[in-house]
Amino acid sequence: SLRQKIGQMIVTGFPEESMSREFINLVEEYKVGNVILFQYNQKSRIQLKALCKELKKMIERETGFLPFITSDEEGGIVSRLPLDMPKMPSPLGQTALGEIERVRKAAKITGRELKEAGINFNLAPVLDINNNPNNPVIGLRSFSDDPQTVAKLGVAMIEGMNEYNIATSAKHFLGHGDTATDSHVGLQLLTRAGKNWKKWN
Numbered sequence: 001s002l003r004q005k006i007g008q009m010i011v012t013g014f015p016e017e018s019m020s021r022e023f024i025n026l027v028e029e030y031k032v033g034n035v036i037l038f039q040y041n042q043k044s045r046i047q048l049k050a051l052c053k054e055l056k057k058m059i060e061r062e063t064g065f066l067p068f069i070t071s072d073e074e075g076g077i078v079s080r081l082p083l084d085m086p087k088m089p090s091p092l093g094q095t096a097l098g099e100i101e102r103v104r105k106a107a108k109i110t111g112r113e114l115k116e117a118g119i120n121f122n123l124a125p126v127l128d129i130n131n132n133p134n135n136p137v138i139g140l141r142s143f144s145d146d147p148q149t150v151a152k153l154g155v156a157m158i159e160g161m162n163e164y165n166i167a168t169s170a171k172h173f174l175g176h177g178d179t180a181t182d183s184h185v186g187l188q189l190l191t192r193a194g195k196n197w198k199k200w201n
Contacts, residue, residue, distance in 0.1 A: 004063060004064075006031075011034040012034075015040055015041075018054075019051075019055065024058065031063045032059075034069070035055055035069055036070045036071065037080060038071075039080045042071070044082045069118060070119070070123055073110055073122050073123075074124040074126055075090050075091060075110070076089055076091065076093060076141065077090060081113065081117075088106040088109065088110055091125065092140045092142060092144070107160025107161050111166045121167040121169070122168050125158065126138065126171055126172070127150055127154045127170045128177030129150050132177060132180060137183065137184070138176060175190045178190055
């Protein structure tokens with residue numbers, strides 16, 4: 001139905017360690033098919049695994065499809081996993097190690113942990129280029145200020161996650177690294193993309 005098709009395009013969440021009544025109502029009534037988990041949803045390995053199991057069961061029952069259960073596990077300052085699960089260094093920290101295989105290995109470890117917990121979609125890697133010192137939100141989340149390095153290590157991270165069948169989402173479509181505004185609180189304007197377009201292509 002149209003309602004089911006629309007529901008498959010929506011990702012939403014809830015602010016507790018277990019499914020709220022409001023969230024369950026969205027799935028039951030509007031067939032919302034996907035969920036995002038933040039740090040307040042992920043308190044321990046055991047709790048997270050049980051929550052993901054309940055989410056899959058309930059959403060599949062109501063929609064007929066397994067959900068995307070998503071989280072932001074970039075490494076470093078953007079990590080949602082509980083304290084009793086391993087977390088990787090920031091992308092910039094991983095770049096400093098100077099070995100692409102270490103980035104791939106870190107992604108494999110993260111992918112293994114996400115799969116074990118029941119999360120199947122990681123909203124990472126960040127493929128923004130860290131080329132604006134006034135940027136308040138990218139910084140350590142970027143692999144580098146060099147486009148080729150960002151591309152090479154971003155691909156390695158995706159490959160590592162893929163070994164555990166974790167879907168990935170390159171972000172932030174793209175150019176957030178060259179802005180001076182946090183997109184969580186304001187609208188960014190990238191003014192020099194036009195004149196650089198020919199150089200990049």
